[in-house]
Amino acid sequence: MPARGWRETAAIYAHPRVVTFLFLGFSAGLPFLLVFSTLSAWMKRSDVSLATIGFASWIGITYSIKFVWSPVVDRVPLPLLTRWLGRRRAWLLLSQAGIGLGLLAMSFCDPRTELALLVTFSVIVAFSSATQDIALDAFRIEATDKSLQGPTAATYQLGYRIAVLIASAGALYVAAFYSWPVAYQAMAAFALVGIVTTLVVSEPPKRIEVATEEREAKVSEFAGRYAQLHPALRNAIVWIYGAIVCPFVDFFVRFRWVGVLLLAFIALFRLCDIPMGVMAYPFYLGLGFDELQIANISKIFGSVMTGLGALLGGVLVFRLGPARLLVLSVILIAGSNLTFAWLSALGRADSLVLTIAISVDNLAGGFSGSVFIAFLSGLTNTAYTATQYALFTSLMLLPGKILGGYSGVIVEWLQASARDVPVLAALLDWMNAAPKYQGFTLFFIYTTLLGLPALLLAIPVNRYFAKETPPSAKKEGQ
Known part of the structure; x- marks a missing residue:
């Protein structure tokens, strides 16, 4: 089939799934600076020491180790939510709620007298944000075929950058004209963008390739070898094998x-x-x-x-x-x-x-x-x-x-x-x-x-x- 013309190429940005990721990208970008440079500015204005501000930046390690709990997001259903929304949207909604409530809780903390509490809520926001990233990346890949991966990546980034702009310059302007608590309350309100989008969009279909089905069948065979174990222990071993071992094996089987x-x-x-x-x-x-x-x-x-x-x-x-x-x-x-x-x-x-x-x-x-x-x-x-x-x-x-x-x-x-x-x-x-x-x-x-x-x-x-x-x-x- 011949390549599409440039006009048709540009029109791909009107695809509903591509547009959706403008809003989901916004949801992903909103919390990032609110637990980093914007938080540092608030702490600096509250006369928190530079050393303490530096230590607080370790909150960012959360984003670098999210692969540790990604198998849980990939495999574990959430009570009630998964049945109502589906596998990906359930985790999206839970994490987005954590972001919004965490930002709101941060707004009621005074860095001068409640720094430990502020940092605790910041960690909750960062953990929820990293969890959202896991679920959102999976949702994006599963919701679009390969022909839409480039455009969805672009609108995702555009939404992300708009949110970063609001969470940085926007928060600074609100803090300058009103106060830092009001700025974080405004940012918590913006978290509704992701929540509403998650509730409106449809759950992507679960697609499993034939080769993957064969490997998944081996998980069942693996479980049969441990039939004599206590059910809880056997289920834990099987889960680790299927959720952690299989993804790594799959990658190297495909690419060697x-x-x-x-x-x-x-x-x-x-x-x-x-x-x-x-x-x-x-x-x-x-x-x-x-x-x-x-x-x-x-x-x-x-x-x-x-x-x-x-x-x-x-x-x-x-x-x-x-x-x-x-x-x-x-x-x-x-x-x-x-x-x-x-x-x-x-x-x-x-x-x-x-x-x-x-x-x-x-x-x-x-x-x-x-x-x-x-x-x-x-x-x-x-x-x-x-x-x-x-x-x-x-x-x-x-x-x-x-x-x-x-x-x-x-x-x-x-x-x-x-x-x-x-x-x-x-x-x-x-x-x-x-x-x-x-x-x-x-x-x-x-x-x-x-x-x-x-x-x-x-x-x-x-x-x-x-x-x-x-x-x-x-x-x-x-």
């Missing part, structure tokens, strides 16, 4: 040795992006930008550019398939860091250059996000969607988060000692870099180089999937 290559590529894909993001806000402030400039350029304008990049990525995934765009995606997200090296080398708060840097970085991030979400979605088996996708996304974040923890140390060392290394000194002279910010200049170049391992792995990954038919050449439902 290439599975190792794929997992390595997933782990390295955002290695250049996450450590850079850790130092972005301190870098802006250090250059002399104020909070209003950062909010307007980085949050508002940046979110628009991310949305445009996500939509562009979704269209090209639909036309070409995600694997063909992996090399370009790595080049874009790694190369965009050089625009910040340029800004740092100037050594002054140049709004035009910051706008250019934010534009390039967010456009690249949105584009690569759509490509990578669609790529990861294609790697999962619909029988184990939640478990496998949670593993992929956790693996994608963990190395960058670990390395990102050392970002400040690296900047300080480069600032103090770079001139002692002849090659680095020559590079700084060639760039005519401002001495006061030379640590940041070299740091952004370093984060660019962190993209090389992912680029080297993207080439064989692309070759492995090169013969796949692009979604635009497939009939819907294939």
